[in-house]
Amino acid sequence: MPRFEELDVWKKAARLSADLYKSMAELKDFGFRDQITRAGLSIPSNIAEGYERATDKEIANFLNYAKGSAGELRTQIYIGMDIGYIEHETGKCWLIQAEEISKMLHGLIKSVRSRTS
Template sequence: MNFEKLQVWQRSVTLSAALYKGLSELRDFSFRDQITRSGLSIPSNIAEGMTRRTDKEKIHFLVVARSSCAELRTQVYLGIDIGYIHAKLGKQWLEETREISAMINGLMVKLQNND
């Protein structure tokens, strides 16, 4: 399966880029680094997983991607609370992480049903 054709990968790449752009002026470098790493981890793990040979290996990396999505969602909540992320933008990012997580779940189910 070509990961580049997966909508979940494409959307997570777009989200990751949006995080970098949206937080480019943030002077708290450790927070910015952590949240952008979480965002970057999602498409990276999808890509790595989907290039593995077995469905079990693919699912493992999708679990990691889904966990990174949850980590990112937590950081967005915190960023909103401390004023680093505007509420409107943060809500968009939160919704996108929820949808990406659901898409990852769907892909995992599809792979599990291949057995």
């Protein structure tokens, strides 16, 4: 089994999280900033935590948490765009990345679950 650092989905999620932190650093709405950066950070963190667990069932659970966080992040991006905190071009790019991460996680979850069947 690969290390989490070798997973393309973890790499993409970690990059997106870093981008969110950099872009939101100056935002004065601390509640929104903290929520969106936490959702972004939760994705690669849950992937990593899952891959450090002992069983495929645990791995799949944490990958599901990561996928849920990707949905939460997309929601916050949409809202951030609507209220003017996130430029539309930046938001569209982040939405595409978050959707891609979600699809990758879906495939990885299916793969892990098939090992336990």
